[in-house]
Amino acid sequence: MKKLILVGALALPLLAGNVYAQSKTGFTLTGELANLENGKTVFLLSRNMTTGKSDTLAKAVSAAAKFTLKGSVASPDLYFLGIQDTRGGVPVFLENNALTLKGDVKDLKNAVITGSKSQDDYTAYGKEVKGISEKQAALETEYVQARKDGDKAKMEEIGNKYDALDAEKGKVTEAFASSHTQSVVAPFLLLQNVNDDNAAAFGAIYDKFAANVKATSSGKALKGRLELMAKTAVGQQAPLFAGKTPEGTELSLKQVLSSGKYTMIDFWASWCGPCRAENPNVVKLYEKYHAKGFNILGVSLDRDGEKWKKAIADDKLTWGHISDLKYWQSEYAAMYGVQGIPATFLLDANGKIVGKNLRGEELAKKLEELLGAM
Known part of the structure; x- marks a missing residue:
């Protein structure tokens, strides 16, 4: 979700x-x-x-x-x-x-x-999104149960509903921040809700903030977040990096790019339920398109090396993997502005980002478009 x-x-x-x-x-x-x-x-x-x-x-x-x-x-x-x-x-x-x-x-x-007048702003915003937040909380409970039941279709259905509510909340946040450009609450709210779909709109609001609002901790963080998202947007050149494999050898993104036509960087972790639920779909697409030039580089946000290795084996993830085992302090995640997983970046052979956060049917359609007719 x-x-x-x-x-x-x-x-x-x-x-x-x-x-x-x-x-x-x-x-x-x-x-x-x-x-x-x-x-x-x-x-x-x-x-x-x-x-x-x-x-x-x-x-x-x-x-x-x-x-x-x-x-x-x-x-x-x-x-x-x-x-x-x-x-x-x-x-x-x-x-x-x-x-x-x-x-x-x-x-x-x-x-x-x-x-505190600023707190009053925050309270007012909370009332605006109260209904959405309550629906999302209920969906989170349903998701946990569906995962326990192993009901992947239900998990995907819940995830789609959650994302729709997230998009709705983003619009409310955008409207609220637009009318509160002198409130220190606004950058905090934008920071909590920014994503690839609304980054341009949120950036335009940031530009209208008063100087003291931009100077807050949230204002500075929002600016950095927007700049990083712009650098890793579709059409941009992906940052290169290298890391240790489960076997302890070094594997670089450049190496993976050189051996295929399209490479997906997949940020995931053994402890991430949605990641593990998506893995069978990724395995199926890898088996279908690898011979046509589709590669994957798994980048784990694990901190326990043994659990990371076990998940790779259990889920039959036969592509290359690296991790610095730093959890949310992962240098690779920071480099790409990853704040939630699963997160994916699809690159062409030259390292240009051609797709972002594609999963499930969206990923299947994109690979069919790029490699299906070959």
């Missing part, structure tokens, strides 16, 4: 788009969370959206289900509130004002934050 444009609320004036007088003394975030145990450390993290690294901005110790966090920020930006020994967290668009947070430790995603 990998977009109805709403008008109404989106057409409201921007109230100067988050340009307002903040407190000169910094922020105070007062929280009250049901089921919050005494003595738990509550902390605010700043996160570099490009590198994923985090730093602690403020922290406090809970008492009587309450806490108070204090500090200051140079300008409004996105932070994350976390709690010791508790999974998940709360995105907080922090400003130098008095903020309040209320909710339940057992349901952090629905915590309510007031006192």
Whole structure:
């Protein structure tokens, strides 16, 4: 699994788009969370959206289900509130004002934050996509069950429905960001929803952002993401790389390209359910078109070498494979801007990208078009 444009609320004036007088003394975030145990450390993290690294901005110790966090920020930006020994967290668009947070430790995603105009923007967006998100959550549950049942047809059906909802959410996000170009929330939302289909539209919105919005962590990450997507778009020359095979020898993309007419770079992993479900289809197409010049280079995002090797054997993936066993920190994935798997790039013999993220019937049709008549 990998977009109805709403008008109404989106057409409201921007109230100067988050340009307002903040407190000169910094922020105070007062929280009250049901089921919050005494003595738990509550902390605010700043996160570099490009590198994923985090730093602690403020922290406090809970008492009587309450806490108070204090500090200051140079300008409004996105932070994350976390709690010791508790999974998940709360995105907080922090400003130098008095903020309040209320909710339940057992349901952090629905915590309510007031006192930040940026957070109000985020809450408004959440209401716009609430129905879509709920449908996607239900589909995710269905997908897990279908995978347990080994029902590949059902998995593909669910995946198509999920992708349609994702496209719908992308349109809502595009409309919202277009009307909130001075809000620090906008680049964060675009970053979460950007893909090959909407990258050009999202890029045009980015160009209209206020300077302070572009300077946020999300703004910088979005710019980098859009630039990388442009470099790996259909028609571009694919970046070359080389890596270690399961046997420990080096295999380069250049070598694979030189031995065929078309090569598919397949980013996958042994732990990726959708990848493993797609593998039989890829095997079938490889067997059909390899003699006509179709090659594959599997690039795994595994971190356990033995599980990687076992999956290759179990799924009968007889083409070349490499991995740096760095999971989501894979240098190859970063080079191609891969943020979800399976992800594929189809290249011609000269290394030019002629197809991207083709799977199932789409991949079969493309190979028939390129190699079927040969």
